[in-house]
Amino acid sequence: MSDHAEKEPETPPAADPRAHGYVLDEQIGYLLRKAYQRNAVLFGEKVQCGLTPTQFAVMARLTELGSVSQNQLGRTVGLDVATTKGVVDRLHARGLIETARDPNDRRRQMISLSEAGWHLFEENALIGIEVSNETLAPLTQSERRSLLKILKKIQ
Known part of the structure; x- marks a missing residue:
């Protein structure tokens, strides 16, 4: 090896979490993501109809609301405009939802479940x-109630 060979950058030493106070395993975002991953895996194993958890949530909301604007639908399931459009487009392509112009505001698109969507849901x-019960299985009934109450409070 010549004297001019590039040296590999040194890996910084592992930091002691006490030095900066940030312990990943105690961060809410990390823990929520890990819990969601567990739920998504269970969903994928059990719900064999090719829907994602987000698509399923949109369909569930449509069973509650009936016909609703695409904008309102997205807000009620916590999705941004672009994600809502993508979910709606995919569900529409599968024939699971129907779209129609709002008769009161032709700029607004109304979304509802199709008959096939109702049946699939x-x-x-x-x-x-x-899936929800299995996700919460490690918790006692009291812990389940508390977790759901706390999650609703911080949303």
Whole structure:
């Protein structure tokens, strides 16, 4: 090796979390992401209809709201405009939702479940409940109630 060979950059030593106070395993975002990953894996294993958890949530909301604007639908499930459009487009392509112009405001697109969408959701609703129960399985009933109450409070 010549004297001019590039040296590999040195890896900085591992930091002691006490030095900066940031312990990843105690951060809410990290813990929520890990819990969501567990839920998403269970969902993927159990719900065998090719829907993502987000698509399933949109369909669930449509069972509650009926016909609703795309904008309102996205807000009620916590999605940004672009993500809502993508979910709606994919569900529409599968024939699971129907779209129509709002008769009161032609600029607004109204979204509702199609008959096929209703059937698919109804076939999987109990499985969705099963996924939630399995996600929460490590908790006692009291802990489950507390967790859900706290999560609702911080949203």
